[in-house]
Amino acid sequence: MRRQRLEGKVALITGAAGGIGSASAALFEAEGAKLALTDLDVTSLAPFAERGALTLVQDVTEEGRWRDVVEAVIARFGRLDVLVNNAGIALIGNIETTTLADWRKTQTINAESVFLGCREAVRVMKGQGGSIINISSVAGLIGDAQSAAYCASKGAVRLLTKSVALYCARKGYGVRCNSVHPSFTRTNMVEGFIATARNPDRVREGLAAAAPLGRMGEASEVAAAILYLASDESAFTTGAEMVVDGGLTAQ
Ligand SMILES: NC(=O)c1ccc[n+]([C@@H]2O[C@H](COP(=O)([O-])OP(=O)(O)OC[C@H]3O[C@@H](n4cnc5c(N)ncnc54)[C@H](O)[C@@H]3O)[C@@H](O)[C@H]2O)c1
Structure with a gap:
């Protein structure tokens, strides 16, 4: 039987009840990881808990809760090998329409939580x-006129990732840190x-057409990139940006 790609590893995934988070949890589980899964509401994660995962309610913006969650993971599994900072929100707004409240909410949930x-x-x-994997976005690489706060938050995640990667490498900690940049994912x-949207079908077609591959991504396709970064197959990869965007940013 082939060796599982995350055999013996303990992984913590935030925003695990969402699309990319739950797809990652399923893939990690299939590849032998022991799972700790957190979200604002973990009801939908009950099947994972029944199969041995630790599920915890966590608001990723709360500093003290981070310590509790990581200590709970260590109490249950003895160690932490992989963190996927995946929880996030997307508020639409350009530079004229974005309120300060929306700006701050976006930075706190998308960027500050990744720092914590x-x-x-x-x-x-x-x-x-x-291995730490931070979920950024193509909006952390290129601008989008209608996502001022979101672009700023995802750009922050991109460069925080590189700072963490360099620091840990130079300290000889053996800790890698990479970012993942999906485009529109279902x-x-x-x-x-x-x-x-006023015309949902047209918006759906537009989002599909935005990628040269002519469709939106699937959560499982983003999860496959996250799995690679979590596994030892990426042992020489740190501070990198893994794009999963159907060619969007290649143009
Ligand atoms: N779907 C896309 O097109 C796309 C593209 C690029 C990047 N991303 C990024 O991927 C990540 C996952 O998004 P998704 O598409 O799976 O969305 P989703 O809405 O399905 O999942 C996001 C999850 O994050 C959780 N969350 C939100 N605020 C939280 C908080 N304060 N504390 C804890 N959990 C919180 C939500 O409850 C939800 O379960 C996000 O960081 C998002 O920005 C998504």
Whole structure:
């Protein structure tokens, strides 16, 4: 039987009840990882819990909760090898329409939480090694006129990732840190956006056409990239940007 790609590894995934988070959890589980899954509501994660996962309610913006969650993971499984900072929101708004409240909410959930997660993970991974995967977006690489706050938050995740990667490499911690940059992926985040549009079918077609491959991505396709970065197959990869975008940013 082939060796499972995450055999013996303990992985913590935030936003695990969402599209990309739950697809990653399923793939990680199939590849032998022990799972800790968190979200604002973990009801939908009950099947994972029944199969041995630790599921915890976590608001990723709460500093103190990060310590509790990581300590709970160590109490259950003895270590933490992989952190996927995946929780996030997308608020639509350009530079004229974005309120300060929406700006702050977006930075707190999408960027500040990744800082908190990285800091907590490095604390327990240093010495033993580990892999941190931060979910950014193509909006962290190129601009989008209608996503001012979202672009800023995802750009912050991209460069925070590189800072963490360099620091851990130079310290010899054995901790890698990489970012993943999906384009439009079929999850609640995008379906919610489509549903509120005046002409949902046209918006759906436009999102599909945005990628040269002519369709939206699937959560499982993003999860496959996350799995690679979590596994030892990517042992020489740190500070990298993994694009999963159907060719969108190649243009
Ligand atoms: N779907 C896309 O097209 C797309 C593209 C690029 C990047 N992303 C990024 O991928 C990640 C996952 O998004 P998704 O598409 O699976 O969306 P989703 O809405 O299906 O999942 C996001 C999850 O994050 C959780 N969450 C939100 N705020 C939280 C908080 N404060 N604390 C804890 N959990 C919180 C939500 O409850 C939800 O389960 C996000 O960071 C998103 O920005 C998504």
